[in-house]
Amino acid sequence: MSTLDTARLAPAPLPVDTKKRPRGALAGRWWLYVLLLLGLLAVVGPFLWMFLASIKSQEELLRAPPTWVPESPSLSNYDRLFDRLDFPRYFWNSTFIAGMITLANLVFCSMVGYALAKLRFAGRDKIFLLVLGTLLVPGAVTLVPLFVLMSKLNLVDTPWAVILPVAAGPLGVFLMRQFMQEIPDDLLEAARVDGAGEVRIFTRIVIPLSVPALAALGIVTFLPAWNALLWPLVVLTGEENYTLPVALAIFARGQFQADYGLLMAGSVVLVVPVIIVFLLLQRRFTQSVAHTGLKG
Numbered sequence: 001m002s003t004l005d006t007a008r009l010a011p012a013p014l015p016v017d018t019k020k021r022p023r024g025a026l027a028g029r030w031w032l033y034v035l036l037l038l039g040l041l042a043v044v045g046p047f048l049w050m051f052l053a054s055i056k057s058q059e060e061l062l063r064a065p066p067t068w069v070p071e072s073p074s075l076s077n078y079d080r081l082f083d084r085l086d087f088p089r090y091f092w093n094s095t096f097i098a099g100m101i102t103l104a105n106l107v108f109c110s111m112v113g114y115a116l117a118k119l120r121f122a123g124r125d126k127i128f129l130l131v132l133g134t135l136l137v138p139g140a141v142t143l144v145p146l147f148v149l150m151s152k153l154n155l156v157d158t159p160w161a162v163i164l165p166v167a168a169g170p171l172g173v174f175l176m177r178q179f180m181q182e183i184p185d186d187l188l189e190a191a192r193v194d195g196a197g198e199v200r201i202f203t204r205i206v207i208p209l210s211v212p213a214l215a216a217l218g219i220v221t222f223l224p225a226w227n228a229l230l231w232p233l234v235v236l237t238g239e240e241n242y243t244l245p246v247a248l249a250i251f252a253r254g255q256f257q258a259d260y261g262l263l264m265a266g267s268v269v270l271v272v273p274v275i276i277v278f279l280l281l282q283r284r285f286t287q288s289v290a291h292t293g294l295k296g
Contacts, residue, residue: 047271054078054264061260077265084262085247093159094243095273097232098225100163105221106214108168113176114202118188128177134170143234150235161235162243166225172217179213180206215281222277227270244270 053061055073081087115121116128146165147156155161183206191201207214229245236242242250248266252259 050264050267050271054261054268056261056264058259058261061264077261078269081262081265081269084251085266089240090242090244090247093241094226094245097159097162097243098222100159101166101225102218102222104163104167105169105172106217109172109217110176110207110210110214111202112168112173113180114206116173117177117180118183118185118206119198131170131173135174139230143231146231147234156235157237157241159241162228162232165231169221172221175217175220176210176213179210183209219278219281223274226274 049068052068052070054077055075056067056070057072057074057076060067060071112131116124116131142165150156150161150165155164187205188201191205196204227245228243229249232243232246233249236246239247244266248263248270252262252266
């Protein structure tokens, strides 16, 4: 082949954009950067204030007007936190309860979501509407009935009294159903033609494809389970079963005023596991939001 033929068959070079973006295009969007900076401060500001307050003295915390930078930083609040609280026990209680709640929601919500999204049976849509309707029920309405139920089951003052009432949340069912609806039906039908049962289809096909949604569900379940205060405070009566938020709320109370330094130090310790979980799963969480689209 001649050099001329080779030149004819070679792909044409891509056009090069020689136009320069005018300097005023970026300068004219200064307001966007200001808004982003304000949003960043609104998100990071409370966490920064919480950490700075945790290394202040009680006197400085009560000072008016408040100071932003500690005058004499000290870790005494953290020393008192670990001395006053049986930290390993309370941390284990919180980890066990939050982990079991998250695991239960991942299992049960994915199963219910798959049934509502891909299986055909009478009353499926009505059951889904009933699940959505439970989102409108305030938690305070079910507080007393749940306590009576746990008392009848002899589960009061046990971790299972905190775990069982939230083992499958309606938000998780909704999230998994919406995501699983995007899985092609032809893929599942092909598996059924090959002789696969529903359990095998669910575990071998649906679950691997739903990893982003499971990661998102894990985040939105672990966060409230880890920070829960009202229901564990009601149902956990023995000190050995306290979670970290309950122990912190009880032992940080003073005779005349709360021990704000201890509260801030405990809050910093409480928020660290949540941040770690989110950082580990944030990529999957973003994928879930992008793919789900909240389509009915």
